[in-house]
Amino acid sequence: MRKKQPTQADVAKLAGVSQSTVSIILNPQGKDHLLISEETREKVQAAIQELGYVINPAARTLAGGQNRLMGVFINGSAFPLDQHGFYHPYLVGIEEACIRHDYDMLLFTRSDGGEGVRRIYRNGLNHLRIADGSILLGLENKEELARLMKEEYPFVFIGKREVPDGDISYVAADYFRGTQTILSRMMALGHRQTGFFYRLYNDATKDRERGYHAALAENYHSSVTHMKRQLTVQEITPAFCRDVLDAGVTAILMEEPAMAHAFAEGARQIGRTCPDDFSIAALSDNDLAYLPTQVAQELVMINIPKLAMGAAAVHMLNQLIVDRNKAHDAIQMTIPVTISGGSTIGTVRVEEELQG
Amino acid sequence: MRKKQPTQADVAKLAGVSQSTVSIILNPQGKDHLLISEETREKVQAAIQELGYVINPAARTLAGGQNRLMGVFINGSAFPLDQHGFYHPYLVGIEEACIRHDYDMLLFTRSDGGEGVRRIYRNGLNHLRIADGSILLGLENKEELARLMKEEYPFVFIGKREVPDGDISYVAADYFRGTQTILSRMMALGHRQTGFFYRLYNDATKDRERGYHAALAENYHSSVTHMKRQLTVQEITPAFCRDVLDAGVTAILMEEPAMAHAFAEGARQIGRTCPDDFSIAALSDNDLAYLPTQVAQELVMINIPKLAMGAAAVHMLNQLIVDRNKAHDAIQMTIPVTISGGSTIGTVRVEEELQG
DNA sequence: CTGAAAGCGCTTACAG
DNA sequence: CTGAAAGCGCTTACAG
Known part of the structure; x- marks a missing residue:
């Protein structure tokens, strides 16, 4: 049979004080705490020791205290x-x-x-x-x-x-500023045709999207072609990569590193390489552990703090x-946020510009 | 100002029943639970919905319920x-x-x-x-x-x-059986001179030690030389390895993989290799992530479940x-426990036996 | 089937 | 400086 724990009342009885005095001593932040004499305090502490008293957190919470x-x-x-x-x-x-x-x-x-x-x-x-x-x-x-x-x-x-x-x-x-910074960097290197791809459309995506548009707005004043759509990693096939690149897009922003990696791989299979043929960056650093170490180091991406x-x-x-x-x-x-990596962003090739 | 939460009393008043009836409905394991009519139950559920009532876990605990x-x-x-x-x-x-x-x-x-x-x-x-x-x-x-x-x-x-x-x-x-199994395996391959090294002497070490002695006792009936001592990884220098190996010890049990790895490295520096010159195993798989993948795979060791x-x-x-x-x-x-790895245990070389 | 009541162990005005 | 008392929101005999 489980023994009953000693209570403040038990402590009080042993110390010869009232139960509320025990409570006041046990709650140093209470307003009456300073009013207790050193002598009483010692008697109570001794009784606590002797009985092995421990406070009951449920009772304390119920009575308005905190559980931390x-x-x-x-x-x-x-x-x-x-x-x-x-x-x-x-x-x-x-x-x-x-x-x-x-x-x-x-x-x-x-x-x-x-x-x-x-x-x-x-x-x-x-x-x-x-x-x-x-x-x-x-x-x-x-x-x-x-x-x-x-x-x-x-x-x-x-x-x-x-x-x-x-x-x-x-x-x-701050996905807004992170995305804006990355795209501005790309556009400063000459990129004009941009793509923005996301996995889910949630509040974080909205922030990235605003950053994307802010960068477009401040860096280029004439018209710009851009793609924007929702994607899964599975949809990033070589055929998809060809479509995107053939449309002239050279600056690609992917929500997840895995999506960026999939794109780089798909593009490689059709003979396009990064950063020669296109620049790419990820707008998060989620699930990085599942990518090759080199990709994790080189890919330009937003590091979530x-x-x-x-x-x-x-x-x-x-x-x-x-x-x-x-x-x-x-x-x-x-x-x-901070931005890591670097080698997946480069200047636009002259041929690309002539083609475009 | 934070609003006061509705209580069972509020629910009861709205539903037109007593507070204890609400409690009984909310505690399906209680003995009176089955006695409540479906009609009452529905009234109470409706009141709970309407008020957005949630139970107060502190009060429940205090009154003898469980918090899970x-x-x-x-x-x-x-x-x-x-x-x-x-x-x-x-x-x-x-x-x-x-x-x-x-x-x-x-x-x-x-x-x-x-x-x-x-x-x-x-x-x-x-x-x-x-x-x-x-x-x-x-x-x-x-x-x-x-x-x-x-x-x-x-x-x-x-x-x-x-x-x-x-x-x-x-x-x-079960460090006892794990250690016993490993040492028995070594002794079946001809090892007679054994060493048992641990980092701390605690209850787990005692179990390993008992397993070690059990294996010695059951596998060899004449005298056997063995070393047993406490060590830190830092103490496992090439000089230490030479001392151990020159004493003729060929079967080495280390508490931690890092200690086993350090020994193999130290031995390699003085020209002794595993499993040619000695066999070695670890009696835990702690901190494996810090060792080279190959070591983690090859080292014979106890896998803690x-x-x-x-x-x-x-x-x-x-x-x-x-x-x-x-x-x-x-x-x-x-x-x-299970035992993984395998290539760090081998038969005793004939020369070794002649020397020893 | 349902309600009135005690009690869980505290905190905190309130009274002295 | 200290105590008597109310009350926190529940569960659970107990009584009907």
Whole structure:
């Protein structure tokens, strides 16, 4: 039979004080804390030692205290077998910042209703509520976000999400400026015919798209041919590459490195090489571990500052938790990206220009 | 100002029933659950929908319910930057099993008192108590284990730990049989002079040592020369290798692959090669990612079934939690290991035998 | 089948 | 400086 834990009342009885005195001593941030005499404090500490008292976090939360629990809701595995998980770098940043801010991490694992999508609400219950606040990664369900907002549950989204019913707090990568920088660099080297290819059309894609158009607008004032479409990696065949290149496109922006790699491979098979015949760049560094090391090093791409984003999310969420009783605007933070690689962008060949 | 969440009392009022009826409906495992009429049930569900009611987990825990929270206490980073963390494969198994058993994972991150060691108890408070039970990895502090036992907090240790005050529940790898198998294989190939080198002397080392002696005992009935000592990788210099080999030792067991690799390298520098001049094996597969791929493939070594161990820990802990009000013996489980590689073990050369 | 009530172990005004 | 008391939102006997 499991023994009953000692409670504050037990401690109080042993120390010869009231239970609230014990509570006040245990809560240094409370306003009465300084009023307790050193003598009382020592008696209580001694009783705590003697009984092996430990606080009951559930009772503390219920009574209005905090658990210092930071929830992490991932729409996927936090510990994928291959260790190259998309989310891993965010989690590194989150864990590190949680340690600094003195939070434990609560990983919600059991929200998969068998539909392949993890849901926050099941049976009408918000699982997140046991944590003081939560960081959300990869959640696509905007309804659930809207409901969390309505409940005024403190949360921070990693990645950008625009929801209908008002602003949510998020930390995002600056895809706008990253994309703009890369395309401007290409256009400075003479490229005029551009292509923009994405895997999914989501809020991040919209930012990249805006950056793409901003670069077009500021770098070229006469008309420019450009292609823009949604693609899967499987669709990037040699035939597709020929179509794109024969249309005169020489500056290619792909959402994912794997798509850029597939294009370079497809083009090679029809005798076109990079950067001689075309320049190419990726607008993220996702799943880089699955590409050859050389590609990972040479391909021009946007590096998503995942560690910094994870850490920033913890900072922001801590702020929301601390201020949870004040009226509060959403905090939205955009973190600068860096651009790596270099050898997949070059000047436009003279022949190309003559042809074009 | 944060809105107050609706409570069961609010739901009850709207549905025109008592608060306990709402609770009974929300707890399908409770004994009164079947007694509620379908009509009442529907009224209550409708009220829950309308109010957006969500249960308060802290209140539920306090009142004796369960949170289905499984704590994970790691003496290190759960999300190491290099992604080759020692603990990662355990966590993969734990996460997967937590999903199956419907637990969320609570990662205790904030127990580092700045001493480089994470502690369960701080300020006399057991942080683990918010979780229904916890899995412990890499905890060296036997005092804390003893205290957890005294409190009858449900926990499972990953790795073997013998504590003074009784048995703890653990899941361990079968280093005994793994070591015995490897050394028997070496001795079957003619090796008689053996060396056993370890990095730390802990409970796992003791198991390996027992396996080592078991193999010696069963394979050779006359006297045998053997070396046994504690080592760091740094100490494995060419001079050290010469000493060992010149002493006639031909069968070498190293705790870690890195130690085995260092020995093979050191030996190569003094002109001795494996498996011609000696056979070598590692008694774990820790930190394999840092060794050359070829070494990782060829070196004979014990593969620790980390995924299976993590999953088994969750199963066991779930059992302890379910049975927490019954008297309970500790559950101790040893999981078979496999042995990989092969080309670092060979027959003893005739010259060696003549020399020896 | 359903409700009134005790109790889980805390925090926090409030009263002295 | 310290204590008595209300209340946080549930679960679970208990009574009907």
